[in-house]
Amino acid sequence: MKWGIVIGGLMLLAAPLAAQQGAPPPKANVQLEDPVQEARALELMERLRCIQCQGQSIHDSDAPIAGAMRHEVRVQIEAGKSDAEIESWLVQRYGEWISFVPPTHGSGLLLWIMPLLLLAAALLVARGRFRKEKK
Numbered sequence: 065m066k067w068g069i070v071i072g073g074l075m076l077l078a079a080p081l082a083a084q085q086g087a088p089p090p091k092a093n094v095q096l097e098d099p100v101q102e103a104r105a106l107e108l109m110e111r112l113r114c115i116q117c118q119g120q121s122i123h124d125s126d127a128p129i130a131g132a133m134r135h136e137v138r139v140q141i142e143a144g145k146s147d148a149e150i151e152s153w154l155v156q157r158y159g160e161w162i163s164f165v166p167p168t169h170g171s172g173l174l175l176w177i178m179p180l181l182l183l184a185a186a187l188l189v190a191r192g193r194f195r196k197e198k199k
Contacts, residue, residue, distance in 0.1 A: 089135035101141050108137055108147050112154060113162045121164065133158075 096102040109123035116127040122134055133154065140150045155163055 089132055091138040092131035092135040094138075096138055096142065104147060105134075105138050105141050108141075108150060109134055111164050112137075112151070113164055115158055115162060 096105060106123060110121045112122045112133065114120050114122050114125035114127055114130040114133070116129050117125045120130075122130040122137075136154070137150055140153070145153075151163065
């Protein structure tokens, strides 16, 4: 009985080790042999947001999902796909939110136009304020 409690306690202590994730995919943290391809991969990884960390690019994140995404980017670059094809595939898989560069259509268009609208509104307000002060 006493040994059963001891063994049970040791198993409970070892449970977190069993819950650990496996090793990252092979190309997650290994650079491509071609420096031009690796530079393309790094540039693309900087433009993609980690879906777990949310504020980091997949290049900067240590999350397992970011490692899987880095692996996919490198595999697809080695397969000869263009940056646009790779980004499109990842956006299709994870949603438009993963791109740090908002799309120029749909709701993303509002993100591109909003600074111009706010600038125009600020200029109108400033113009109105300065006109009143001159009188």
